[in-house]
């Protein structure tokens with residue numbers, strides 16, 4: 001649904017090729033532009049003690065706060081340990097330098113044949129469709145990613161598309177980011193039209209957190225291009241805790257399902273968020289209620305500023321063994337790590 005809103009409204013960040021007129025903004029874009037970006041406001045809105053403020057402000061200077069209202073609404077007021085808040089609240093410790101925690105843990109800079117394109121895995125190419133995210137997750141391995149260099153213009157897109165066209169071994173295009181759904185439907189529609197014209201391409205995959213943090217993102221305009229392409233569609237959501245899945249998320253998933261999309265989920269194993277058999281089991285159960293199958297459970301990438309989320313490998317294996325004891329096989333995520341230079345994710 002496109003709504004006319006005041007030209008004074010601030011636009012969300014969009015890729016440079018985007019030319020959506022200022023006066024036309026979808027409901028989700030308005031929500032995105034109004035996301036909380038001030039650490040003080042985040043603390044105040046959740047009724048946190050002043051003791052959390054200096055850390056939040058310090059962390060914010062390293063990687064800015066961004067939390068949409070729809071996500072904030074699922075957090076418990078007055079609880080600094082809320083599992084959703086913990087994912088987005090900057091802490092003073094982000095600033096500590098810890099051996100082994102680096103700015104580009106996946107060494108992606110080495111696998112970039114063109115701007116916005118990452119080709120590490122056989123048959124699949126990852127395209128950075130938008131440098132922006134709707135939410136800034138503190139544990140993100142891309143918190144230091146040089147997005148400035150990876151926000152392609154349309155001419156650069158044409159060159160990336162040529163790389164795909166020239167390589168018949170590529171069957172799947174993965175739109176990633178940032179969050180690919182932070183780009184406008186106009187831009188995404190344009191891109192998907194180009195992609196579906198490549199005969200050897202079979203699948204379109206999107207890795208996105210937007211349907212979770214702003215469920216209104218799954219609107220008619222999106223279903224217009226996603227629901228009609230000849231490509232088989234897979235959407236990999238990113239949910240870490242059952243509490244993230246409310247009625248609006250379930251409805252958004254139902255809309256995607258009706259449009260013929262296969263829904264999967266990837267999570268990151270995070271200390272203080274989902275590091276128990278109960279939390280992981282509840283997450284899988286809740287995902288299935290939303291018609292989503294668990295896909296990956298990633299161990300944390302050792303990115304500078306995120307060490308407080310670390311769960312050691314031994315503990316991760318024990319958690320997954322415990323999970324196997326309580327869940328049906330089809331609700332078991334695969335425990336994996338991303339190892340720089342490997343041609344697939346590495347099972348633990």
Ligand SMILES: *Cc1c(COP(=O)(O)O)cnc(C)c1O
Pocket residue numbers: 118119120121124125126174344345
């Ligand atoms: C994770 C990832 C993929 C997709 O891997 P799957 O195992 O197919 O989910 C593709 N390219 C890159 C660069 C990745 O990091």
Ligand code: SF4
Pocket residue numbers: 133134135136137140141142177178179209238
């Ligand atoms: S890329 Fe994903 S994990 Fe990283 S900040 Fe964006 S939404 Fe969060």
